[in-house]
Amino acid sequence: MLGDAVMGALTRASAALSQAQVPLALMGGVAVSIWKHARATKDVDLLVGLQTEEVPQLLRQLSISGIHSKRLPPVIEIDDVHIVPLTCQPTETLLDIRIDLLLAESAFQKQALDRAIPAELPPPNEAIRVLTCEDLLLFKLLAGRIIDRADAAYLLRENRKDLDFAHLNRWSRTLAIESNFQEIWKEAFPDQQPPFVGTIA
């Protein structure tokens, strides 16, 4: 079953990365479900504290756990940002489940990794660190697809009372996505002004 298979891949990757002492935080669709919005996703996305030169050694360690590089060279570079696509075939499925490691290199990514919090997963899975709702929301605003914008609106609506709006304000401005935030706020709360509208240019 696909849901169990994705969880199996996540568990395996999390254990292997922890054993290699690589800091990680769950992001992507599974993280969205932890923050109260369940929607379909078919892969595992992890933000990791890793340098590109450390990737080959990590890949050797991951291969012991049945996790392999998706392509050669294993690291994809997009505008100085690096991502490592991996695959893993859990016992629960016919599929090779995709696992993407996003290397935390920018200031935004590094602080998101630092702020990640532990979340319990259903047994027999171990707890895992997950991006805070604020940082996940910011990633969604940056991604910008319709589905990501919808995710962001759901995240706002479902978690409003617990959100750190000072943090959202600060990084919305730093990343120049204030207008994206305002648009999503209107989707989540059509009749209400954003909480920090006065500070947005």
Place this chain on the structure above:
Amino acid sequence: MSNFRYKSQLIPPPELAPSMPDDSTPAQRVAAWVDLMNASEQFVLAGLRRDVGKDGDLATAYRAWYARQMEEHDQTVSHMLTELRRREKRNAG
């Protein structure tokens, strides 16, 4: 015909949206997501079975479907990272 209109264009109003109980734990939410994914997979497999026929190779069709999904995922990740770098560089400048 109803003239009712949603004020939001992206998501349904709260009373019509699927939601998780406020007091649910992260583990319960992930368990709900696993159930959702397992059920969704059955729809995908049913659709693929219809496409390939009762004697067709369902496993191959399923892997091809997943590969297409991941191609779309790659484009999303690429777009997100490009945007992130563009915005951070602009701010730094």
